[in-house]
Amino acid sequence: MSDLPTEYDDQEHDDFGHDEGPGIEFLVEDVDFELADAQDLTSWIERVAEVHEHEIVQLTYIFCSDEYLHKVNMEYLEHDTYTDVITFDNADDADIIEGDIFISVERVRENAQIHGVTFRDELHRVMIHGVLHLLGYADKDLLSQTAMRKKEDDCLLLRTF
DSSP: OOSSOOGGGGSOOOOTTOOOOSSEEEEEESSOOOOSOHHHHHHHHHHHHHHTTOEEEEEEEEEEOHHHHHHHHHHHHOOOOOOSEEEEEOOSSTTEEEEEEEEEHHHHHHHHHHHTOOHHHHHHHHHHHHHHHHTTOOOSSHHHHHHHHHHHHHHHTTOOO
């Protein structure tokens, strides 16, 4: 598990009772949420890593509430904003994926409505957005945001479920 943040390690969490594979884990904190298709998602995320010539060592998704993610954002990044996803890269090697991806289920649901897409598609986009950050992609300016969106679309096309 990572050094940042660790407060969820001490709390009760739901691992969905699925075998997610050796390197991908799905947790839930402070929100009523059940992840559908965990095994399919694991295979898809592994495929994205493989296409980008990276190995997943440890990838933890933490699905949480807006307030929980806001607290993480304040405590670790000193950002007083709500967001849909925060990614912490814990890898020591550029060719591996090791990190924690926090996702606000509430924010994803709201964004899906705003953008006129299904919750499932928006959730998958946000999940892979975090992986793309771990692969080295940024989204700080308009040009990199456009490139990130294209990469997300390409990755979404790799889904087989």
